Amino acid sequence: MQEFLRLEAASGILLIAAMVLALLAANTPLSPAYQSLLEMPVGVQVGRLILNKPFLLWVNDGLMAVFFLLIGLEVKREILQGHLSNPVTLVLPGVAALGGMAVPVGIYIAFNRGDAVAMQGWATPAATDIAFALGVLSLFGKRVPVFLKLFLMALAIIDDLGAIIIIAIFHTHDLSMSSLLLSGVALAVLCGLNQMGVVRIAAYMLVGVVLWVSVLKSGVHATLAGVALAFTIPLRGRGGKGKPPLLNLEHALHPWVAFGILPLFAFANAGVSLAGYSPARLLDPVPLGTAAGLFLGKQTGVFGFSWLLIKAGLAKLPKKITWMQFYGVSVLTGIGFTMSLFIATLAFVEHEGGGYGASAQIGVLVSSLAAALFGYLVLNRSLPAARPARIPVKSN
Numbered sequence: 001m002q003e004f005l006r007l008e009a010a011s012g013i014l015l016i017a018a019m020v021l022a023l024l025a026a027n028t029p030l031s032p033a034y035q036s037l038l039e040m041p042v043g044v045q046v047g048r049l050i051l052n053k054p055f056l057l058w059v060n061d062g063l064m065a066v067f068f069l070l071i072g073l074e075v076k077r078e079i080l081q082g083h084l085s086n087p088v089t090l091v092l093p094g095v096a097a098l099g100g101m102a103v104p105v106g107i108y109i110a111f112n113r114g115d116a117v118a119m120q121g122w123a124t125p126a127a128t129d130i131a132f133a134l135g136v137l138s139l140f141g142k143r144v145p146v147f148l149k150l151f152l153m154a155l156a157i158i159d160d161l162g163a164i165i166i167i168a169i170f171h172t173h174d175l176s177m178s179s180l181l182l183s184g185v186a187l188a189v190l191c192g193l194n195q196m197g198v199v200r201i202a203a204y205m206l207v208g209v210v211l212w213v214s215v216l217k218s219g220v221h222a223t224l225a226g227v228a229l230a231f232t233i234p235l236r237g238r239g240g241k242g243k244p245p246l247l248n249l250e251h252a253l254h255p256w257v258a259f260g261i262l263p264l265f266a267f268a269n270a271g272v273s274l275a276g277y278s279p280a281r282l283l284d285p286v287p288l289g290t291a292a293g294l295f296l297g298k299q300t301g302v303f304g305f306s307w308l309l310i311k312a313g314l315a316k317l318p319k320k321i322t323w324m325q326f327y328g329v330s331v332l333t334g335i336g337f338t339m340s341l342f343i344a345t346l347a348f349v350e351h352e353g354g355g356y357g358a359s360a361q362i363g364v365l366v367s368s369l370a371a372a373l374f375g376y377l378v379l380n381r382s383l384p385a386a387r388p389a390r391i392p393v394k395s396n
Helices: 001-028 030-041 055-080 087-112 130-138 148-171 176-193 201-216 223-232 244-267 279-284 287-309 322-331 337-347 349-354 356-382
Strands: 040-047 047-054
Touching: 001 030, 001 130, 001 244, 001 337, 030 055, 040 055, 047 055, 047 201, 047 279, 055 148, 055 201, 055 223, 055 337, 087 148, 087 287, 130 148, 130 201, 130 322, 130 337, 130 356, 148 223, 148 279, 148 322, 148 337, 176 223, 201 223, 201 244, 244 337, 279 287, 279 356, 287 322, 287 337, 287 356, 322 356, 337 356
Parallel strands: none
Antiparallel strands: 040 047
């Protein structure tokens, strides 16, 4: 748990740096070079199979599949052995996550219900960026009670699971039945390896590549292959002994995702050109609905649903946790960033010329920064003061 929190927190700080670099690259004389990098064709050919995509799509379809593989591993471990395995401890973050998805979506729809294209981005404000949020929380060090860290982590994982379901249902287009059939065969082989007690990760990865390619060609978003692969990785070693393959893979992937894939994704997707974009355009329905959904909707849904649940006696807030501290963590859930940017990219990929995607991305960036700053201020005032370090005094 300590390793998870440490890596996620450091990754959140690195995400901020990547976002700043992307914005600088897109709004300075470096812009042509930045765009050329994103559009640079990268091809792979094996026999008759040819994959030729721009660098940006390799990041969003390829590297993000590894990110979703890690998310899937974390979800499976938490459901079977972690904090999501106990219904009692699951109730509060589960209901809070539900409120944190429903209210932002409702706010976005209220602003954009008259625009059919804009409505395709309805799920953009529904997700929380666990790395960014824990990065802000880590700035307080040991001042933060463990309960708040675990609550935020569990809520964000449930959020990610909801985002995965949204992507699977609402961002699937032009299905290829032959590729879907091949995907089913690959998934069946993976399940068979699990049932036969195979613990070598290499075997799962080899079949997982076949699964990813077939899902990529099927019309279902390729990142879902990572989730499907994760659920087939065994949680127990051979004969119930030894370190589980799932934990081995999770620990091996986590630094690569935290310090490589997510910052690269942020750099490739946060570079929104602000040329000709006046502050008044933030009041347009798409950026306003996105920003209001994340900043206001998230904290309202998470804190409001949690307050109702606790007042109804169906959950408890630990005695040492104040409502203001809990509210501060609720504000941090408004940091959407990675997953929100990803959903916005998927939602408006067919309408790039209309500026919808850029508007949604700006809404995500503005609201995420606002939630991070406001959440920090609330927590800084409500958390106990840091204890001064003791300086040993030598006696003569």
